[in-house]
Amino acid sequence: MTGTVLLASAAGVAALMVVTWLISVAIRDVSIVDIVWGLGFVVVAVTSLAVGDAPGARRTLLAVLVGLWGVRLAAYLAWRNLGHGEDRRYQKMRRHHGPWFWLISLGTVFALQGLLMLVVSLPVSLSAAADGPVSLGPLAVLGVLLWLVGVVFEAGGDLQLARFKADPANEGQVMDRGFWRYTRHPNYFGDFCVWWGIFLVAAETGPGRWGVLGPVVMTIFLLKVSGVAMLERDIGRRRPKYADYIERTSAFFPRPPKRAASDGASS
Template sequence: MVELDTGSFLAALPLTALTVVLVLGVTFAVALRVGRHAVVDVAWGLGFVAVAATAYLLSAGDGDGVRRTLVLALTAVWGLRLAWHIARRSRGHGEDPRYAALMAKAPGNPNLYALRKVYLTQGAVMWFVSLPVQLAMFQTVGPGRLAWIGVGVWALGFAFETVGDHQLHRFRTDPATKGQVLDTGLWRYTRHPNYFGDACVWWGISLVAFDAWPGILTVLSPVVMTWLLAKGTGKPLLEKDMAERRPGYVDYVRRTSGFVPLPPRRREHP
């Protein structure tokens, strides 16, 4: 049995896409003003919040109130915290090296090249990954057991992401650890607790949508997010030249799981 107001959901899709365009359009204008395209990273979390809020307003009277409020809360708490964390981390810094390298090889206008390669790509991914959020807003039944399991998965991921970010911030701001590798706390079990947590957050939110038919049809959204974090623009890009900047990183990679938290392997002694 279809537990979705299909007509209203389909009618809302162009409006949520417009929301993504507006968020990233404003972000692009801000980036041109401040001379840093790194501000788009702050807009990543805020864009998901804006999409969730738009779908929440459009689904009033169509979707179940408890489910709508639950999905909005999960998305907003995650997105606002992430935006705040990235804004705090980048305060006082110049352009992100990733974007500087991208614009350095631009065949024409660097800003238009960044608009095409960064903003349009990020906008398409944002809208696609947020489909479980959008669909859940229009589901007509209250959350069941799978939805509450999803809340638990979300909580696990949010804890990993928040604690991991806090541990890394504390490590980076300590002069005594300059040039060293963080291998304590959650970072002892995975090289990327924040990325693992991010993946869990989106699987948790998606489970809320999977709880009622046809939510499972959006399963590719969390799959894409997980792939980006573990194999795409997340982990591989961050680790690309880490060994050159931190001498102990090669050994850290050898003994520490790359994504899913696992007990560390023993050090090999000569």
């Protein structure tokens, strides 16, 4: 049954990414893959719920947790990105690969992200085919609480940043209010909490514990690949005060901001 769930999930994600790729070719905008990112996990969760034969309470809970997170993220990114043209990351790739980018993007963007969806969502798909406790235990409760913390940080951080950018007076300024006062990336920290929380819910089943690979991979990407590291690579050139922000604010895990040296000297 595990193989059936994995194959069904892979088929669903593949179909979603191929359709999205075809649309991106037609409109010449690869950025739409970002909107579909959250929906790919929803496909896995719904497929696991429908195909899996593990006790229904856990499958339903995981489908709800992933569904709420994925739909919210997709809706937010659609509202933020649509109508603003292709993201500069993909514009750079388009210039580099030239006229063949439309085909190359199928592998380097869409297939790669589809594969990542399947890996990160392993706790969901593996636990859907697992013999395990029928009732939800304390680990699942802890997982839901961690998921909730993640959603609050991610959705709250997105809302705070959107309001900040909507004020013309903040053009070129650094967002350092709300959650952004305690971490430079509350949305990425939120993702981290969401997927470790989902893993904890799944980990009450034997096979679900092997899904630890999912949140580990997500954490690596958030910290070292496409999250914090990529965003901060050139942001200092676009935000002159960002260096000061880095000095006083945690990159990832929330903590009270450090006091500036000048504050310490004057106290």
